[in-house]
Amino acid sequence: MTPALRGRCHNGKMGRVGYDALLWLSFGGPEGPDEVMPFLENVTRGRGVPRERLLEVSEHYQHFGGVSPINRLNRDAIAAVEAKLASEGLDLPVYFGNRNWKPMAEDTLAEMAAAGVRRALVFPTSAYGGYSACRQYDEDIVRIREALGAGAPDLVKLRQFFDHPLFVAAFADAVKEALVKVPGARVVFTAHSVPTSADNNAGPPSEGGNRYSKQIHEAARLVALEAGVAEYDVVWQSRSGPPQVPWLEPDIVDHIDALHADGVTGVVVCPVGFVSDHLEVIWDLDNEAAERAEEHGMAFARAGTPDTDPRFAELVVELVREHVENAPARKLSRFPAAGCTLNGEPCAIACCEPVKRPAKA
Numbered sequence: 166m167t168p169a170l171r172g173r174c175h176n177g178k179m180g181r182v183g184y185d186a187l188l189w190l191s192f193g194g195p196e197g198p199d200e201v202m203p204f205l206e207n208v209t210r211g212r213g214v215p216r217e218r219l220l221e222v223s224e225h226y227q228h229f230g231g232v233s234p235i236n237r238l239n240r241d242a243i244a245a246v247e248a249k250l251a252s253e254g255l256d257l258p259v260y261f262g263n264r265n266w267k268p269m270a271e272d273t274l275a276e277m278a279a280a281g282v283r284r285a286l287v288f289p290t291s292a293y294g295g296y297s298a299c300r301q302y303d304e305d306i307v308r309i310r311e312a313l314g315a316g317a318p319d320l321v322k323l324r325q326f327f328d329h330p331l332f333v334a335a336f337a338d339a340v341k342e343a344l345v346k347v348p349g350a351r352v353v354f355t356a357h358s359v360p361t362s363a364d365n366n367a368g369p370p371s372e373g374g375n376r377y378s379k380q381i382h383e384a385a386r387l388v389a390l391e392a393g394v395a396e397y398d399v400v401w402q403s404r405s406g407p408p409q410v411p412w413l414e415p416d417i418v419d420h421i422d423a424l425h426a427d428g429v430t431g432v433v434v435c436p437v438g439f440v441s442d443h444l445e446v447i448w449d450l451d452n453e454a455a456e457r458a459e460e461h462g463m464a465f466a467r468a469g470t471p472d473t474d475p476r477f478a479e480l481v482v483e484l485v486r487e488h489v490e491n492a493p494a495r496k497l498s499r500f501p502a503a504g505c506t507l508n509g510e511p512c513a514i515a516c517c518e519p520v521k522r523p524a525k526a
């Protein structure tokens with residue numbers, strides 16, 4: 166290994182180091198009815214998600230012909246990033262690989278190595294810290310490099326970007342657009358729920374935990390500020406564990422009931438915890454939450470996600486520039502934005518440690 170690459174986020178600290186490629190590392194999703202169950206089995210292997218929950222989730226996918234939009238959305242976003250890189254004269258081929266479905270990141274890394282890539286940046290499709298949003302992508306990096314063995318490219322993961330001005334601006338405009346459809350609506354931010362034990366472990370132990378939920382609250386505050394929204398809520402969606410295990414609450418659907426009971430007549434939901442309109446966004450929000458609002462006679466609009474905004478490609482290129490030319494890291498908050506490490510190292514000792522899961526669901 167190149168000694169100069171040792172260390173954590175070596176952004177600018179060791180002079181210029183070159184990169185041969187960018188690996189776009191995402192979650193993956195099925196692209197046909199027969200792919201749904203094998204995909205779900207990959208996602209939940211060893212994670213104590215009850216079988217009934219899997220069958221229920223597979224129905225959500227089958228409702229869309231077994232096709233999650235996530236791969237298409239990633240391919241579109243990659244095309245935009247490639248165009249942006251090219252227009253700025255940055256010669257960095259982009260490769261696409263997933264944790265749970267084809268193209269599997271193991272195969273992508275093998276392809277990269279065969280093409281002569283020795284050192285690559287990695288863009289994980291999550292803006293946040295926490296086990297599921299950050300550390301699990303580090304585990305992916307360790308796994309795919311081990312699968313390849315000696316000669317695996319060095320992989321430097323890009324940092325968390327939940328408070329990047331371009332991320333915040335894209336969401337703020339989406340909220341403003343949704344508010345045009347439902348003027349005066351209550352704005353509700355949502356993010357993927359996680360077990361409270363996982364959120365308690367999020368961040369380095371010295372920080373006292375909850376890095377994920379704190380960053381979600383901070384992103385919501387920044388988006389609301391930029392959109393000129395004075396009052397808003399932060400709630401959670403898509404919980405999947407067994408009922409006796411506590412997850413972050415309230416759930417978006419229960420929250421709509423509560424807002425209705427308080428006399429609120431319109432809601433705008435902003436999925437600030439995600440970068441794209443993948444299946445959990447369109448099912449849990451556009452179906453379940455929208456339906457509940459309709460039952461209460463409430464007006465409902467959902468704000469879009471940033472990946473289709475031209476500023477998203479700009480954001481990715483800016484994160485790349487932090488490495489290739491020591492560009493300043495733009496941040497709107499003083500919250501830590503970690504995530505940038507070499508070859509899947511954790512951000513700090515015991516950062517976002519995975520929680521022991523029940524052996525049997």
Ligand SMILES: CC1=C(CCC(=O)O)c2cc3nc(cc4[nH]c(cc5[nH]c(cc1n2)c(C)c5CCC(=O)O)c(CCC(=O)O)c4C)C(CCC(=O)O)=C3C
Nearest residue numbers: 192194208212222233235291297298357359405443444445
């Ligand atoms: C924090 C977080 C993000 C945001 C950060 C990031 O984006 O990475 C995220 C994203 C996503 N989650 C997704 C899908 C699923 N997540 C599941 C299960 C779980 N997610 C969790 C957390 C998160 N998940 C957790 C703690 C579990 C429990 C099991 C475990 O500890 O691993 C399950 C299992 C079935 C079920 O829902 O029970 C599915 C199918 C898709 C793809 C959707 C598509 O196909 O378009 C995406 C982008």
Ligand SMILES: [Fe+2]
Nearest residue numbers: 297357403445
């Ligand atoms: Fe998930």
